[in-house]
Amino acid sequence: MKPGLAVDLFVLVAVSFITIYFIAKSHDKKYYLRNIAGLEAIEEAVGRATEMDKIVHFIPGITGLNNSRSAVTFSGLEVLNYVSRTVANYGAKLLVTIRNVMVLPVAQEVVRNAYSSIGKINSFDYNSVQFLTDNQFAYATAVRSILQEGQVAANIMVGSFFAESLMITESRTSCRGDSDRWNYQRNPASFFYYYL
Amino acid sequence: MAGTWIAAICTLGLMSFVIKDSPLYRLAEYTFLAVGTAYSFVLSLERLNPVIITPIKQGKYTIFIPVALGLLLYSRFFRGKQWLMGFPISVTIGVGLGLSLKGIVSSEIVKQLSDTYTSIGSLEGVLIFVGVICVILFFYFSRSNTGANPPVLAVARKIGRVFLMIAFGCMFSNVILSRMTLLLGRIKFLLGDWLNII
Amino acid sequence: MKYLINIDHRIIYILVIISITLPLIAPLNLPVDASEEVTKIYQKIDSLMPGDTVLLLISYAAQNEVEMKSQSDSVISHLFSKEGIKIVSAALVESGNIYLNQYMSSYASEYQKEAGRDFVNLGFVYGGEVAVANLANDIHQAAPADSDGNLLADLEMMKNIKDGSDFDLVINFGATQLWSIVRYITDVYNVDLVSGIEAVFAIRFLPYYVSGQLDGYLNGLVGAAGYESLIGIRGPASKHMDPLSSSSMLIIVLIIVGNISYLVEKRQKFSDRSAR
């Protein structure tokens, strides 16, 4: 045992067992989950996008899978799975833009699984998940011009974001759009509801 | 001198965006996209030599295993073979998890808590102790089904909220300092290096 | 009063640009002082003895060059002026490599230091947080060759440098990788750490400073100006303090005006409703 790590190991084991205990306990008991406005807004946003025959744009965060931010990226991919299933149900068009190299194949698989899980695998299009660039601000400028082209009806951003998110959502004011942005960041969960 | 002119044109091209979206801005934007991606691609390619080719020269052939795993990620381009991507992805996530679990526990939880306890002697220590406990309780969102939270939790949440608002006020002022510094840099470049008014 | 309620955003842009330009043209040269965490970095670097080994890491990107380059210029020039220090340097972010090359080539030319004997520049190390853990575990495996291509095994300086524990001080610039540096190098091997941080992220690292994991930090341009006052030069950061202060004051005024107009509007709406 490395010196001075006994307490650390104890805390890790304790937190792990508490988590495992509550996951096991949650299977049988029905917990009331306060509904979160953002999730309901997604259904409405996708419905609106289908009416306007425009694209639903999604960003699962800009960080990777193997660092301290991976927890936030996983939750982004989880919501991507939900959004893809909703889009597949409505038959709308989905566009997922990616900034991290390792997240690209994973996000594509998540969308493919979502389409196949409701039996619409043939309407799945590989180009719906695109890598733009790994430079943080070049990515933000690229997303801005996608949003301003006018083809996007709903912009959903769930995951870990930094200064570039201000730039992406700033395009909201200049093109009167709304963004459904839910940021797990350590600063307060800033939340807009945004569709064009 | 030509370099400064190119830099100034790029600066004004992107800055023109604030007034109106124009072809000059779109050109600057796509230049930024292309040069930014190319720069990090070239630098990463140059890492291939020291990280992969040098160990092979030194006879460490185990390096072929991660190279093979990395190549599995290209199975994405072949229909029906996507499941092969699972190997490199699960290895990467496994390493990431193993490192961050240990790192988070010792640096972000235990060391922080132990410092909160050891410095409890002074008045500041007590204040920090109360603040930390209240902020952690503030993030405690589950409620009994009646929806009302116990009095202790309600008080702790109020104190936690005050601490959080002071912290966000401090963060807010630092964000202003940071953003103004960046804008200042560009204006100094345009006035100083380009038009050398200053 | 009506006009104050909604100023067009382009006028605000012009106001901000004027508030920055005026002090640049007519500087007020207000005094700049160094706060406690800045002096701690100065003392830590000043107390380096010949033969100490320093790990110099650049993890800021080209976009916040203004803020971070003024920090690294002053701190690194102070570091280079110390005699007999062994430096291992690496860039953890792609565009940080631009500045690392400038510093290390000036170290070789201006200070007549020899690559391989006095310093080893590993250049850009790919991989982000995992690369930091990789460096900490075993430098020779993480970066077998330095940026000029010669093998680390042949460099006589690297003979007694194997992993994180062989360093006496880690100096980092940039917040993106500071989390992993604390987690995988300085906490694991108990090495002193000083770091320059972008003002946006400085607050998040305050707990590390108070708990002693981070021995000193520079808070954006304010920290850089403080360090310049310590090494006795009136460098770019100190000159930028005047326009920074004036533009910050403008932001405060904008907030106050915005709130006054908001309150006035609310009272008008309230009085209209009660009058009806």
Place this chain on the structure above:
Amino acid sequence: MNRNNLFLGITVIITLTTLVAGFFDLSIFNTISANLVNWSVVIGLVALATAIISLMRMHVKRIMTRRREWFYSLYFIVVFTAVCSIGLIYSSRGQPFMYVVNNILVPLSTTIYSLLGLWMATAAYRAFRVRSIDSTILLVTGIIVLLGSTSFGAAISPVFARITIFIRLIPTTAASRGILISGGLGAIALGIRILLGVERGHIPGQSK
């Protein structure tokens, strides 16, 4: 043993090896985990081209189908290949590559980041409203700390600097520490969910 459990098994084994190497001083685990960490970097490096291939495919498709503003995609491909070849031929420290980087990439990066300063100003005027006690505390603290850290505040009176030091070292540290610890606990909880297979989104080749 279907594929999901196979990948889950790999992740669990590698996580446990790295954890054991982190906590215990066993030489076998140390060498294995050091190798695994290096492998993870190599995998990321080798996989880099997948992103570039999909990027190029997107732009070529945009040119082929003559979508709106397709000529920008053509411009992107030309500049991208040009800068890549300059970088690879003359090496990233060569003079031509540094010329491109210093005179095009650095100004563009700093400019785009500096625009945030302008939007901060409009946001300060339009969005930062004193609606509740919380936002009052936030704005008052922000103004005091801003005065305390800039040279104007120091010129007006040293009181601001002293209050700023107090605000930074006591309440802000406590709150940041609280956030840090809660964030850490959340990350551990999610790590456990991945190891238990509850969190499946990322494993390819299975349908929920």
